[in-house]
Structures are given as structure tokens and as C-alpha cells.
Amino acid sequence: MTGVLAALGAAMAWTGASALWRSLSGRVTAIRLNALKNGLASLVFLPVLLMLPRDTEAEAVLLLLISGLIGIAAGDSFYLGALRRLGTRRTLTVEASGPVLASIAGVLVMGDSLSSRNWLGAILVSGAVVLIALQAKEASHQQEGEIGTELSSGLMLALVAVICGLSGAFLARHVLISSELTPLQTAAIRLLGGWLGLIPVMKGAWRRSAMTRQEQWKLVVATLIGTNGGILLQQVVLQTMPVGQGVTLMATAPVMALFIGRMEGDPIQLPGAAAAVLALAGVACTSL
Template identity: 40%
Template sequence: MIGIVFALGAAFSWTYACYLWRYQTKYLSASQINITKNIIALIIFSPVILTFDFQPGFIEILILLLSGIIGIAIGDTFYIISLSKLGTRRTLTVEALSPIIAAIVGSFLLQEMLSLKMWIGVFIVSISLVGVALQKTKNNKYITSKKDKKEGFAFAILSVLCAVIAASLSRFVLKNSDLTPFQTTEIRLLGSIVALFPFIRNDLIGSIKRIPLQNKSRLLYATFLGTNIGILLQQNVFKLLPIGLGWTLLSTSPVIALFFARAEGEVLNWKTLVLTATTICGVGIVFI
């Protein structure tokens, strides 16, 4: 039960943080936002470093560093790009694919077998997502072209693949070592910063200084909520629940994102609501 609570909490934290991060794309690039939030999150959790016992867990630490590079450095950068092109709701709706992808990846990496109901879920989710992608949204002030729309969905799918692979690596370590979710979160954040550091533009500090004070507060709050709390809860989910089940619950984000749709200039029609509901139903079939 506690794993389910952690998963739903992580879904809410991540959804609200995405809504706040999107406002920063006016001032910072996706990679700048990503490394800024990761550095802030690493500093917040820095006391955890004192609890590490590096030698016995050297291999596990390397795996977690790789997980951070794939999931946070690469995956989150793709995710933020998708947010800037698609908006919170559409980007999070693509995430409904993650339990299906997680089940497939888990079958190879963690010896998890797929059942018939999972394939039924694949079909329902896929059809629903195609419908969502084709829906026209009235008064959307962010999506300006079909090119942005296509690129946004491509980056969203790539971010999901990165997240699922990274999650599988994290679950492997959490199942086979004594490392805690706090420790694995900090190691993954460190890996992401190492990977992103060479790509920082010289004007990062200057760009941050130009951000209005209100947006700086949003960036800090979104980082604490989405990166520190979100990833920590996510790591607990990976420890307590199988990948397929965990990602099913984490993928309730599209439902939560509907509460932010109006603030992003979207007017939802009944087709969009029905297709979003069937997406979640398809994910739910995997859970049942």
C-alpha cells in the first residue's frame, strides 16, 4: 500500500513541477533548465553523500551513475524540449506508454514476463494516444506548427524510453544492494550533472540572473518538488513495486495534468477527455 501512495505522490509532484518548469523555457534552454535543477537538487540532498560506503557498492554506483545519465541528463532534457513544444497535458499523456515499455524492458533486464492483459493494454493505450495526438486544441497559445507538434511527440517518446531504461537499472540496484532510495537519488543526480556539464553554455549564470524573481522562485520550488521529492518517491516505488506496476501508477500524470490545461491556454473538448480516459483505462488493464 505504501508503494502505491509513493507512486501517486510522485505523479502529482512531477506533474506540477512540469507545469512550473515550462515557464522557464522562455529564459533557459532545455539543457540549462535540466542541469540547473539537478545542481540545486544535488545540493539539497548533499548530506546523503556522508552515508555512502563506496568500495563494497562500486559496481552499483556505476550502474546508478549510468541510470542518472540516461534517465535524468538525456531523458529529462528530451522531456523539457517536449514540454516547450507540446504543453504539460500532451507530454504527460505520451507517458502513458511507459508501463508498456517498462514491462517489455523488464522482461529482458529483470526477467519479468508479459501477460495477455498487457498486450490488450498496449493496443488500447496506443489507439488512445494516436487519437490524442490528432486532436486539435482550441486557443492553444504554445503549439504554433505541425513541425513543433511532431517533434514534441518524438522527444516525449524518447524521454519515456530513457526513463524506463534508467528505472530498470535503478530497480536492479535497489533489489540487489543495501543502498537506500535517498542514496540512489543522489548518485543518479551526480551522474546527470557530470553528463550535462560539458554542454553548459558560458552564459548560464547570466541567463539565470535575467530570470524574473518570481520565476526564480518557481524554478526553485519546481526543482524541490519534481526533482528532490519526485525522484525520491520514484526510487521508493522502484524498490517496493515491480517496474510494470510502478510505472502504471506513475502514469496517472495525464489525469492530474488536466487541472493545468486551462492555465496553459487549452480548451478541452469531450473527445480529448474521452481519449485521455481510455488511455488511463488501457494503463489500468496492465495494473489489474
């Protein structure tokens, strides 16, 4: 029961934080917002970094820093850019393709084999992404191209964010398997790597963001909930229940985001709801 609650809590945390980050995307660029977010999250995990064993392998730390550079510095910047263009619901639906793409990458890179159910999952998630792409195409015809172009570029940013996230995750998993570092320690080092990669854009980012005091607090809350809280809940899930079930429950974020979309001026429509359900079904087929 603890794992189930943690998985649903993680999905809610990522959904709520994504909505808050999206509300700030008009005040600061995606890359600067990512720099601020990672700086705050790294500060929260500073005690974990300070208590790392002195005999920690330098190679493991280096791989995790690179993982953070790819998956967090680059991946989260693309993700935040997609949030501004696609909205919370569509972005999280595309992000749900991550577990399925990871399975396919396992076949191509590591020679793993996929069952017919895994391939069905890949087809269902692909269908969800296609539905979002068709919405973008339809919008481009209806809105003289401006909104449609935003949706199309947002879809590309979301897909690139998934690829970056998976690349970083593969590196992190290699370290988890080959070293004695805990998931919390690897998460803290990865966040540090993501923050270090964004230092060049950090100078004056807080002042230049032009955020009000209320918006600055939104950023802090979104970071604590979505980055720090989300990671901690994810670790509880991985500790207390099978990976497949945990991944599927955490992939309920696109369904939860259907209700947030209404508040963002993106009312629930049949294609959007179908895309969210297809994504969830696809992850279930692949993970369970």
C-alpha cells in the same frame, strides 16, 4: 492509506512541477533548464551522497552514474523540450506509456511473458499516443504547419524521453537488485550522474537564463517538488504498497494535467480527455 496518499501526492508533484518547468521553457533552453534543475536537486541530496558507505561497490556507482546520464541528463532534456512543444497534459500522457513499454521491453529483452490483460493495456496506451499524434496532424493542417510541426516534434521528443527514462531505470533496477544500496541512495547517485553529464552547459547557465527573480524561485520550487519531493514520495509508495497499484495511482498525472492545460491555453477537448483516460486505463491493465 499512506501509500495511496503518497502515490497521489507524487502524481500531483510531477504535474505541478511540469507546469512550472513549462512556464520557464521560453526563458532558457531545455538542456540548460535540466542542468539547473539537476544541480539544485543534487545539492539537496548532497548529505545522502556524503554518507554513502565507504565499501560501496565502484561498479554499482558507475552503473548508476551511467543510468543518470541516460535517464536524467538525456531523458529529462528531451522531456523538457517536449513540455514546451506539447504542453503539460500531452507530455504527461505520452509519459504514461512508460510502464507499458517497460513490460514490452521485458518480453523482448528478458524473455518475460505478458498476459492478455497486459497486451490490452499496451493497446490502450498506444491508442492514447495515436490520439495525440492525430491532434498534431490536425493542427498541422489548420495552422499552416507551424503549430503542427511543433506538436509532431514534441511527440517525438516525449517518446525518446520515455525510452531514455526506461533505459536508465533498467540499469538502476539492476543495481538495486544486485547491491545493498537503498532507493534513496541510488536516486541521489543517479541525479549526480545526470548533473555531471550536463556540466559542459552549466557555465553561466544561471546568468544566461535571463530569468527574473520570480522565475528563479519557480525553478527552485519546481525542483524541490517535482525532483526531490517526487522521488521521496515514490520511494514511500514502493515501500508501503504493491508495485502495480502504486504505478497505476502515480499514472493519474495525465488526468490531473487536464485541468492545468486550461491555464496553459490548451482547453479540455474530447480527444485530449480520451487520451488521458486511455493512458490511465492502459497502465491499470498492465500494472494491477
